[in-house]
Amino acid sequence: GAVVSQHPSWVICKSGTSVKIECRSLDFQATTMFWYRQFPKQSLMLMATSNEGSKATYEQGVEKDKFLINHASLTLSTLTVTSAHPEDSSFYICSARDRGTHGEKLFFGSGTQLSVL
Amino acid sequence: QQQVKQSPQSLIVQKGGISIINCAYENTAFDYFPWYQQFPGKGPALLIAIRPDVSEKKEGRFTISFNKSAKQFSLHIMDSQPGDSATYFCAASINTDKLIFGTGTRLQVFP
Numbered sequence: 301g302a303v304v305s306q307h308p309s310w311v312i313c314k315s316g317t318s319v320k321i322e323c324r325s326l327d328f329q330a331t332t333m334f335w336y337r338q339f340p341k342q343s344l345m346l347m348a349t350s351n352e353g354s355k356a357t358y359e360q361g362v363e364k365d366k367f368l369i370n371h372a373s374l375t376l377s378t379l380t381v382t383s384a385h386p387e388d389s390s391f392y393i394c395s396a397r398d399r400g401t402h403g404e405k406l407f408f409g410s411g412t413q414l415s416v417l
Numbered sequence: 418q419q420q421v422k423q424s425p426q427s428l429i430v431q432k433g434g435i436s437i438i439n440c441a442y443e444n445t446a447f448d449y450f451p452w453y454q455q456f457p458g459k460g461p462a463l464l465i466a467i468r469p470d471v472s473e474k475k476e477g478r479f480t481i482s483f484n485k486s487a488k489q490f491s492l493h494i495m496d497s498q499p500g501d502s503a504t505y506f507c508a509a510s511i512n513t514d515k516l517i518f519g520t521g522t523r524l525q526v527f528p
Contacts (some may be wrong), residue, residue, distance in 0.1 A: 306460065340476055341517045343506065344461070393460045397513055404513050406451065408460040 306409025424520030
């Protein structure tokens with residue numbers, strides 16, 4: 301299947317700092333990427349839809365000023381958690397849609413575990 | 418209407434047995450139904466997916482059964498192995514747009 305690379309795998313930061321997470325589609329172009337959040341032993345909750353060259357669409361209840369999303373190219377989307385607080389500690393996962401090579405499927409990155417102290 | 422209900426929450430199966438996980442949805446506009454496998458600390462990996470124009474799809478030991486009229490679909494894992502022990506999520510979407518996930522099933526396969 302297609303490869304979606306997510307970096308970093310884990311990050312520990314102090315409260316009040318900002319953290320950037322990168323999501324790259326390695327072997328296909330992704331006009332649309334999705335960002336999810338997952339708490340321990342729970343399901344994935346969609347945070348926002350990232351569209352190349354345009355503003356992200358956020359799900360209800362997700363603060364767009366806190367979770368900044370940039371999709372500047374067809375292979376890269378970034379999620380920046382601004383002024384992180386302990387309650388932002390979670391597993392963040394990106395997904396990319398491949399509408400070409402692999403027959404329109406959604407592939408996920410390996411996730412980023414964020415711990416805010 | 419956007420919910421996808423998944424059961425059971427956990428499942429214990431003996432090696433060689435069949436694991437069955439069920440999902441139900443409400444939104445008839447959904448047209449893409451994938452299953453994902455997730456190991457601890459990792460992102461979900463696509464196992465198999467189906468569209469509503471077929472009632473069954475098989476890939477190796479994994480089979481999706483789809484019942485459009487009942488708005489239900491299920492994952493069958495044949496000859497379950499200890500390496501299959503993971504959390505499984507069903508999902509649904511419209512045009513492979515944003516996925517709505519089920520609550521997950523933790524599968525444990527004992528030797």
